Amino acid sequence: MEQMSRIYLDHAGATLPSEAQIKEISENLMKDVFRLGNPHSRHQSGETTLDIIKQVKECILTHFGVNSEEYSVIFTKNTSDSLKIMAEIVLNIFDKKAENKKLLICDDSHTSVHGIRHQLTNWKTTVKLFETITSKKNVDPFDLFILTAMSNFTGKKYDKNIIIKLKESNPNILICADLASLCGTSPINFKDFYFPDFVALSFYKIFGYPTGIGALIIKKSAKMEKFSPKGFFGGSVNFYNIETGEFILKENFEEK
Numbered sequence: 693m694e695q696m697s698r699i700y701l702d703h704a705g706a707t708l709p710s711e712a713q714i715k716e717i718s719e720n721l722m723k724d725v726f727r728l729g730n731p732h733s734r735h736q737s738g739e740t741t742l743d744i745i746k747q748v749k750e751c752i753l754t755h756f757g758v759n760s761e762e763y764s765v766i767f768t769k770n771t772s773d774s775l776k777i778m779a780e781i782v783l784n785i786f787d788k789k790a791e792n793k794k795l796l797i798c799d800d801s802h803t804s805v806h807g808i809r810h811q812l813t814n815w816k817t818t819v820k821l822f823e824t825i826t827s828k829k830n831v832d833p834f835d836l837f838i839l840t841a842m843s844n845f846t847g848k849k850y851d852k853n854i855i856i857k858l859k860e861s862n863p864n865i866l867i868c869a870d871l872a873s874l875c876g877t878s879p880i881n882f883k884d885f886y887f888p889d890f891v892a893l894s895f896y897k898i899f900g901y902p903t904g905i906g907a908l909i910i911k912k913s914a915k916m917e918k919f920s921p922k923g924f925f926g927g928s929v930n931f932y933n934i935e936t937g938e939f940i941l942k943e944n945f946e947e948k
């Protein structure tokens with residue numbers, strides 16, 4: 693009776709984990725606490741962890757109907773973090789030529805999507821009602837479009853065919869799909885989103901625990917090869933000269 697006294701409805705924010713899931717996770721950890729370790733460390737626990745991460749990434753991609761030849765999975769804190777990193781990558785790819793670049797977002801997007809306009813400082817941002825874009829015969833050319841697959845506010849699912857329409861005006865447009873809300877309730881295949889360049893999502897909206905984990909999933913393409921981060925982080929360099937600051941990044945895109 694005590695258990696029934698509260699009703700949880702905030703599954704859009706973060707869903708609840710199942711008891712079976714928590715039980716299995718803790719049993720798994722209790723069996724051998726030395727099994728897992730820092731995946732950048734070259735010892736058995738580190739290597740086992742790296743191997744598990746690779747397998748999990750493959751499972752995630754399979755879940756969305758693609759594979760690691762086509763997409764890279766980058767673990768993030770949440771969708772907001774994924775969108776922030778996406779904007780950093782976009783700025784990096786376009787570099788200084790970004791003056792005339794244009795971002796399109798729909799009014800019914802999450803605040804973390806609207807916030808991107810302040811990251812892309814040199815860009816012109818247009819915020820439109822979804823219907824006003826789809827009703828127009830010819831759409832203005834844009835360089836980046838962030839599609840909210842399902843609104844967290846209204847629960848409305850938006851028509852993915854808008855991507856085709858935008859690509860008719862600019863075949864090189866980058867598409868970012870915000871799947872945060874949709875992925876917790878519907879099976880998703882990237883094919884249905886015309887294989888977007890970026891996908892942002894939060895796992896705790898799908899399975900509740902662990903919290904604080906999401907992903908930025910990036911299509912492997914010539915455009916992404918241009919990405920060259922300004923600095924480096926733990927595990928992202930092959931070589932660093934502590935005196936000169938000179939460094940060599942890892943070659944693999946998702947490790948940079």
Ligand SMILES: Cc1ncc(COP(=O)(O)O)c(C=O)c1O
Pocket residue numbers: 704705770771772773802804840842843844870871872873874894906
């Ligand atoms: C559509 C949409 N985008 C982005 C977010 C932000 O997700 P998070 O709080 O996990 O960063 C949410 C959260 O509810 C959302 O529903």
